Amino acid sequence: MSTATASHTDNYLNHEKGIWSWLTTIDHKRIGIMYFFAIMSFFLLGGIFALLVRIELFTPGQTLGFVTPDIYNRMMTYHGAIMVFMVIVPGIPAIFGNFILPIQLGAKDVAFPRLNLASWYIFMSGAAIAAFSLFTQKVDTGWTFYTPYSISNSVSNGVIMLVMGAFVMGFSSILTGLNFIVTTHKLRAPGMTMNRIPLMVWALYATSIIQVLATPVLAITLLLLVAERTLGVGIFDPTLGGDPVLFQHFFWFYSHPAVYIMILPAMGVISELVATFSRKIIFGYTAIAYSSLAIAAVSFLVWGHHMFVSGQSEFAGVLFSFITMLVGVPTAIKLFNWISTMYKGSVRLDAPMLFAIGFMFLFTIGGLTGVFLASTGMDVHFHDTYFVVAHFHYVMVGGTLMAVMGAIIYWFPKVTGKMTSDLLGRISWVFIFTGFNVTFFPQFILGSMGMPRRYYDYLPEFTSLNQISTIGSWLIGTGFLIGLAAVIHGLIAGKVAGDNPWGGKTLEWTIPSPPTHENFEKTPTVTGGPYEYR
Amino acid sequence: MSTAKHAEFHHAHHFDSAEHQYDASKQGIWLFLVTEILMFGALFVGYTIYHSLYPEVFHAGSHHLSVPMGAFNTVVLLFSSFTMALGIHYVQVDKKKEAVIALVITVLCALTFMVVKYFEYTAKIHHGLLPGKFFTNTEMPEIKNLAMFFGFYFVMTGIHGSHVLIGAGLIIWVMIKVIKGELNSSYYTPLEGVGLFWHVVDLIWIYLFPLLYLVG
Ligand code: HEM
Ligand SMILES: [Cu+2]
Numbered sequence: 242m243s244t245a246t247a248s249h250t251d252n253y254l255n256h257e258k259g260i261w262s263w264l265t266t267i268d269h270k271r272i273g274i275m276y277f278f279a280i281m282s283f284f285l286l287g288g289i290f291a292l293l294v295r296i297e298l299f300t301p302g303q304t305l306g307f308v309t310p311d312i313y314n315r316m317m318t319y320h321g322a323i324m325v326f327m328v329i330v331p332g333i334p335a336i337f338g339n340f341i342l343p344i345q346l347g348a349k350d351v352a353f354p355r356l357n358l359a360s361w362y363i364f365m366s367g368a369a370i371a372a373f374s375l376f377t378q379k380v381d382t383g384w385t386f387y388t389p390y391s392i393s394n395s396v397s398n399g400v401i402m403l404v405m406g407a408f409v410m411g412f413s414s415i416l417t418g419l420n421f422i423v424t425t426h427k428l429r430a431p432g433m434t435m436n437r438i439p440l441m442v443w444a445l446y447a448t449s450i451i452q453v454l455a456t457p458v459l460a461i462t463l464l465l466l467v468a469e470r471t472l473g474v475g476i477f478d479p480t481l482g483g484d485p486v487l488f489q490h491f492f493w494f495y496s497h498p499a500v501y502i503m504i505l506p507a508m509g510v511i512s513e514l515v516a517t518f519s520r521k522i523i524f525g526y527t528a529i530a531y532s533s534l535a536i537a538a539v540s541f542l543v544w545g546h547h548m549f550v551s552g553q554s555e556f557a558g559v560l561f562s563f564i565t566m567l568v569g570v571p572t573a574i575k576l577f578n579w580i581s582t583m584y585k586g587s588v589r590l591d592a593p594m595l596f597a598i599g600f601m602f603l604f605t606i607g608g609l610t611g612v613f614l615a616s617t618g619m620d621v622h623f624h625d626t627y628f629v630v631a632h633f634h635y636v637m638v639g640g641t642l643m644a645v646m647g648a649i650i651y652w653f654p655k656v657t658g659k660m661t662s663d664l665l666g667r668i669s670w671v672f673i674f675t676g677f678n679v680t681f682f683p684q685f686i687l688g689s690m691g692m693p694r695r696y697y698d699y700l701p702e703f704t705s706l707n708q709i710s711t712i713g714s715w716l717i718g719t720g721f722l723i724g725l726a727a728v729i730h731g732l733i734a735g736k737v738a739g740d741n742p743w744g745g746k747t748l749e750w751t752i753p754s755p756p757t758h759e760n761f762e763k764t765p766t767v768t769g770g771p772y773e774y775r
Numbered sequence: 776m777s778t779a780k781h782a783e784f785h786h787a788h789h790f791d792s793a794e795h796q797y798d799a800s801k802q803g804i805w806l807f808l809v810t811e812i813l814m815f816g817a818l819f820v821g822y823t824i825y826h827s828l829y830p831e832v833f834h835a836g837s838h839h840l841s842v843p844m845g846a847f848n849t850v851v852l853l854f855s856s857f858t859m860a861l862g863i864h865y866v867q868v869d870k871k872k873e874a875v876i877a878l879v880i881t882v883l884c885a886l887t888f889m890v891v892k893y894f895e896y897t898a899k900i901h902h903g904l905l906p907g908k909f910f911t912n913t914e915m916p917e918i919k920n921l922a923m924f925f926g927f928y929f930v931m932t933g934i935h936g937s938h939v940l941i942g943a944g945l946i947i948w949v950m951i952k953v954i955k956g957e958l959n960s961s962y963y964t965p966l967e968g969v970g971l972f973w974h975v976v977d978l979i980w981i982y983l984f985p986l987l988y989l990v991g
Contacts, residue, residue, distance in 0.1 A: 349789035352799045419806045427799040428789065453806055457814035465821070465930070473907025474926030476821055481907055482832075482920040487824065491817060759788070 252658075256758040267354035270756060272361055273340030274656070279365060280332055286372075287323035288718065290316050295680075295714040298707050301699050310697040314381035317695060321384030322375070326407050327368050329641050330499060333506035334417060334452075335364070337648050338445045340656060342421060344749040344756065345439045347430025347765045352423040356416055364413035371406025374399045383695060385492060388477040388485040392469045401467050408463045411456045414502075418452030421445055430748075432767035439747045439771040440516075440529050444509025447533035451498045451505075451540060459495035462488065486551050493544035501540045503637055504604075505533055507644030508575055511597050514647050515579045516772040517745045518594035519586030523772045525578035532571035539568050549620045558617045565615035572608055576601060591743070592666025596647030599674045603639025607632055610685065625695075628688025631681045639677055646673065646724055653728070654742045658754045659735030665727035669720050676716025683710045747771050797964055804968040808975050811938075815979050818931055822986060825927070829920055836924025837990045839904055841895060845988040848891050849980065855884030856977045859946070859970050866953055869960045878950040881973070885943035892936055899925065906930070928987055935983060938976045945969045 253270045263271060294316055297308045308316070343351050351357050374380060378399020382391045391400055425446050429438065438446075466488070468474045475481030477488045516523040523529065545553060545561030579601060588594065610632040614620050623629060650666050653659070683706040688694075692703050699707065741750040748767075752760060790796040826833045858880045865874035903911030906929045910922035949966045952958045958966050 343789075350787075352789075353803060354787070354789070356803075415807075415810055419803055419810075422806060423799050423803045426802060427795065453810055454813060457810040458817045461814045461817040464934070465818075468906075468926075468930050472905075472909065472926065472929070473922075474930055475907050475920065475923040476825070476926065478907070481926075482829065482923050483825075487821065491821075494817075 251757060252753065252755040253758050254755050265358070267350070267358050268758065269339050269343050269351045269354065269357060270656075270760075272357050273336050273338075275361055276331065276335040276339060276364075279361075279368070280328055280336060283323055283327040283368065287320055287328055288721065290320035290323065292714055292718055294320055295711040297697070298699070299711045300708075301701055301704060311379070311381065313697040314695075315375075315379060318381050318383050319375050322371065322403065322407070324637075325384050325499075326371065326410055329503045329637055331364060331410070331414065331417075332503075332641065332645055333510065333648065334421070334445055334448055334502075335360075337441075337510065337652065338417070338421060338448075338506065341652065341749055342442055342445055343424060343428065344752065344760050345442050345747050345771075346425065346428055347433055347748050347761065347767065348424060348428035349759050349761065349764075350428075351420050352427055353420050357420055360413045360416040360420070363416070364410055367406045367409030367411075367413060369406075370409060371403050374402035374406060378402060385496070386463075386466060386488075387492075388466070388469070388488040389479060391466065392478055398470070401470055404463045404466055408460055411460050411463075414452050415456045415460075418449035418456075421449040422453065425449075430765050430767055436527070436530075437767055437770050438530075440512035440523065440526070440533075441506075441509035441747075443530040444505045444512070444533050447537040448502050448505045450534075451502050451537050455495045455498040455502075455541070458491060459499075462491040462495065465491075486548070486553070489548050489551055490544065493547045494541075497544040497547065498537075498540040500633075500636070501536055503641050505536060507600065507641045508533065510644040510648045510651075511579060511600050512575075513745075513747065514593050514597040514651060515582050516774075517651075517743050518589045518591060518597070519583045520589070520744065520774050521582055521586035522770075522774050523578070524581035524584075525574070526770065526772070528574050529578050532574045535571040536568060539564065539571070543568060546615050546620070549617050550624050562615050562617045566612060569608065569612060576605065591650075592661075592663050592670060593647040593651040593743075595667060595670045595674075596643045596650070599670060600640055600643040600647070603635050603643060603674075603677065607635030607637075607639055610635065623688055625693055626688035627684040627692045627694055630694050631684035631688060634681045634684075639681070643673070646670070649724070649728065651743065652749075653731055653735075654738030655749055655754045655756070657732060657735070658738055659731050660738045660742060661727045661731035661735060665723060665730060669723040669727060672716050672720030672723060674720075676713050676718075676720055679713030680710050680717060681713070683707075683713075746773060793962070800964045800968065804971055808971060811972075811975055812979075815931075815934075815982075818927075818934070819982070819986070822927055822931070825923060826990065829923070832918055832920050832924050833990050835915055835918045836921055836928070837988055839899070839902070840928070840988045841898070842988050844891050844895055845984050848888050849984050851884050851887050851891075852977045852980050855881045855888075856974050858884065859973045862953075863963065863966055863970050866958055866963050866966055867960050871953060871956070871959075874953055875950060878946055878953065882943050882946050882950070885939050885946070888939055889936065889943075892932065899928075931983055931987065935976070935979055938979070942969070942973050942976050945972065 253268055257266070263275065266272065293305070293308070294313070297304050297313055303309070339351070339357065343349070379397040380399045380403050382396055382400055386400065386404060390396060425438070425442060465474065465476055469477050473481060475483045477483050477485050479485055512523065512529055543561060543565045545557055546565045549558050549561075610628070614623055614629065614632060646669070650661055653661050687703055687706050690703065692699055738754050740752065740754055743750070748765060749756075751765065786793040786796040790799065858877045862874050862877035862881060865871075865877060899905065904925050905911070905922070906926035907922050910925060912921070915921060946969055949958060949969050952965065
């Protein structure tokens with residue numbers, strides 16, 4: 242079905258030239274690409290810290306010459322803070338949301354293009370502040386900045402800077418979310434009713450709601466932390482009559498919804514991939530769409546499951562435990578619908594689809610272990626052990642990063658006009674998928690055996706499992722490097738892609754690759770749902 | 776009539792019409808204001824918790840605040856909301872001179888508010904009624920943790936005060952646009968956005984005043 246592409250010479254990439262035209266662009270597609278470069282560099286940085294942490298844990302005691310316990314704690318903090326605030330939270334919305342959302346709606350741009358560019362600059366300033374503090378100051382609080390440790394004198398004042406960096410990046414997150422909500426409401430092409438928007442857009446829309454509603458609470462929490470350190474306000478400081486646990490309440494009121502900021506966009510990507518590569522009308526469009534909203538809604542009511550052992554009342558524990566289990570319902574709805582879509586479809590196992598299947602597999606394990614943790618009794622045993630580490634890596638890495646890889650390969654032809662090598666993509670998948678399980682599955686066992694998280698040292702009996710885990714981390718690293726090679730190879734030597742190499746049905750596949758500056762020559766009129774294969 | 780005029784105004788390429796662009800901008804502004812309210816919301820939650828834990832501290836603390844000054848500032852801000860609305864109205868009917876006067880009065884109110892705040896703050900500083908570790912006042916040794924009340928006082932009014940200053944800056948920005956004729960009855964979205972922001976700043980003060988000054 243793909244129409245000739247050779248005739249399109251003017252596109253968003255060559256519409257204007259020079260680095261300055263990029264730095265001042267208000268084209269959502271270019272902004273998406275600028276986020277791509279920024280976030281991928283942070284990802285590399287966070288990845289290096291991850292590998293260092295794992296190497297240090299290869300043997301009990303000191304393994305690497307320069308890694309003292311102090312430096313270990315700082316590396317662990319750098320890794321977490323970079324990966325959460327600078328990679329996974331902004332990742333899919335900022336990169337793919339920016340590039341794809343307006344096109345999938347049939348719009349020429351997001352509602353506020355200038356604000357969009359401003360968001361990028363705000364994000365980069367926040368990241369610069371955070372990175373500066375990471376490299377010049379000694380912050381070792383972990384990414385959660387728990388009080389009273391973070392307000393005590395044993396932590397350097399660098400924590401103020403790191404926290405302000407996160408605050409600034411949160412501002413960028415709010416503005417991006419706001420932009421997407423208004424774009425979705427106001428810029429849909431004629432005929433693109435809310436019940437026809439692609440599932441990726443539904444996911445991004447639900448994510449944006451969380452971003453707008455939860456991030457302000459994080460913002461004030463971080464400001465209060467800074468006020469506590471500088472003025473000694475007393476709100477979180479027990480010596481001044483305050484309550485450090487209140488910080489946890491405020492923090493998780495944002496950060497639990499934030500884990501859905503990380504995963505919902507990934508689920509959107511998976512919906513696109515499953516529909517396209519199964520060549521079948523998606524099963525349960527409405528259920529998938531509204532389950533995103535349901536997850537967003539429930540995510541605000543479950544923060545207490547991070548605090549079962551904080552001394553909150555037993556009643557609160559039971560309540561939070563119960564509500565947490567409810568999240569499983571909309572999540573399972575999505576999984577069942579994806580699987581039903583694949584059932585009797587003509588499933589093609591191109592590299593993006595492999596990543597989608599990897600997502601479903603790993604995310605299911607992560608989600609199920611979440612249910613373990615949500616059971617108050619079991620959490621008392623598992624809390625702050627490697628079991629928790631394995632759980633959230635299964636959902637955040639096994640889930641979100643698998644989706645990111647799938648998304649990169651899936652939309653690469655649209656973004657660049659060229660294909661990546663399917664072989665490289667598949668090899669990358671094999672390494673990431675196996676490496677991932679080799680790294681994190683042993684951590685479930687370690688955790689249930691009682692190995693605490695965030696420790697520099699461990700008992701000798703945990704050695705062999707830790708070594709397996711560390712070797713796994715090298716496989717993951719290799720997998721991502723192969724993915725990088727696939728992207729570079731695609732850019733240099735990729736085959737010309739054509740407008741619709743995968744046979745997708747959403748609007749981005751109806752326009753040239755790479756798209757023209759204005760996306761659409763003529764605003765499209767939509768007459769049917771997004772995935773009408775048969 | 777206003778619709779016809781709207782159409783004259785140039786709109787960005789991704790909108791169908793100026794009307795369409797106006798709707799989108801307005802929705803964006805409202806969403807932003809929601810985030811402001813949520814941000815203050817967390818502060819109010821913290822305030823409520825500690826007020827219920829230590830009622831005597833908050834009771835004693837509020838006695839150190841000057842109700843006349845707070846009440847005066849409340850009136851000033853309410854009045855400024857009124858002049859802000861007037862300013863928007865005059866721009867909508869192309870009465871430029873009246874609009875500028877109304878906006879100037881609004882800015883003056885904002886400055887008055889800050890001047891009164893300055894006197895309030897210096898009085899507190901003078902008496903050592905400061906947040907947390909800077910608290911040096913010894914007049915009421917029987918009330919422990921009085922420092923906490925002033926922690927809340929300074930953080931809440933401080934964040935609110937910075938909003939007043941930002942608001943004043945924004946009002947001056949739109950006022951210049953009105954003077955240059957860039958904002959008029961056919962296009963006044965930025966003015967309306969700033970106006971909404973100003974009303975929210977006012978609204979938040981209307982909650983802060985009784986909570987901090989009158990709880991005693
Ligand atoms: C959907 C994607 C999810 C992500 C990205 C995610 C992420 C995380 C993260 C980052 C932590 C650790 C926080 C820390 O540093 O202390 C965590 C802990 C936890 N998660 Fe998840 N999670 C997800 C889903 C779930 C689900 C579905 C459940 C329950 C049904 C769940 C239940 C828990 C519980 C109870 C803890 C606390 C464990 C403890 O600290 O003792 N999570 N999760
Ligand atoms: Cu949670």
